[in-house]
Amino acid sequence: MHLDHIGIAVSDLESAISTYEKLLNRTCYKREVVAKQSVETAFFKTGESKVELLAATGSESVIQKFIEKRGEGLHHVAFEVNDIEEEIHRLKKEGFTLLSETPSTGADNKKIVFLHPKESNGVLVELCQSID
Numbered sequence: 001m002h003l004d005h006i007g008i009a010v011s012d013l014e015s016a017i018s019t020y021e022k023l024l025n026r027t028c029y030k031r032e033v034v035a036k037q038s039v040e041t042a043f044f045k046t047g048e049s050k051v052e053l054l055a056a057t058g059s060e061s062v063i064q065k066f067i068e069k070r071g072e073g074l075h076h077v078a079f080e081v082n083d084i085e086e087e088i089h090r091l092k093k094e095g096f097t098l099l100s101e102t103p104s105t106g107a108d109n110k111k112i113v114f115l116h117p118k119e120s121n122g123v124l125v126e127l128c129q130s131i132d
Helices: 013-024 062-070 084-093
Strands: 002-009 030-034 039-046 049-056 073-080 104-106 110-115 125-130
Touching: 002 062, 013 039, 013 049, 049 062, 062 073, 073 110, 084 110, 084 125
Parallel strands: 002 049, 073 125
Antiparallel strands: 002 073, 030 039, 039 049, 104 110, 110 125
């Protein structure tokens, strides 16, 4: 595993992109809507890892609910794995709870699954695997 990206929940994607372009001194290299999750994403490369800004595209979005409950800020930490199915099996044996039993398609051409934050010190952890 290696750190793939950190996800940051934002209310206004355009404003957040402008802020992070100034902060990181680089432009957003990719934007993508993930309709199934009611989210629009924007990515910034930061060395070997990335920053992913996440904005809700609808009132039922998990990002919208997150912001209403906790405000803007760190949403998740994502680790890239070579075999997501193998990691799901391994982590379940270790006692971790997954938010879904099977991976779904996420942004940035990845298969993704999330671990419940109660078992990772309050941090939502995403596992991701590049789709070939």
